[in-house]
Amino acid sequence: MQLLSLIHVLTVFFSFGVILLADKQAFAWMRGKQMTLNANRLHLYHLLTWTGLGILIVTGGIMFWPRADYLLHQPLFIMKMLFVGMLVVNAVLIGRLMHVAVLRPFASLSKKELMPLMLSGAISMIGWMGAVLIAVTIF
Secondary structure, three states, rough: OOOHHHHHHHHHHHHHHHHHHHHHHHHHHOOOOOOOOOHHHHHHHHHHHHHHHHHHHHHHHHHHHHHHHHHHHOOOHHHHHHHHHHHHHHHHHHHHHHHHHOOHHHOOOOOOHHHHHHHHHHHHHHHHHHHHHHHHOOO
């Protein structure tokens, strides 16, 4: 179980690293330092983030199983699972939105076009931070 916990924690760090690289690109696009982003790089970051999220779900599920009766009655654990669910839904949304940065400069987007992008970024940050902070609190 310790090896599984280590894999879980290392995958969190891996995922954060990938997200930081993707966010660095996004901020360059938002500031106009890059007019559009490289589609292959964005797809790679998205795939790596999905991979990290998948590993976290699998390792978390394996660690959850022996303690299921206890954890399912813990409000913090339920809240953590809501954050994880939020991250999965948001990852789907990001996959549908990221083409915008490949096709158009940030400055050319309308407020209506910007809203889903900004909302998705906020959801991502809240989801990852919430899940990690609760995990540290629980375990």
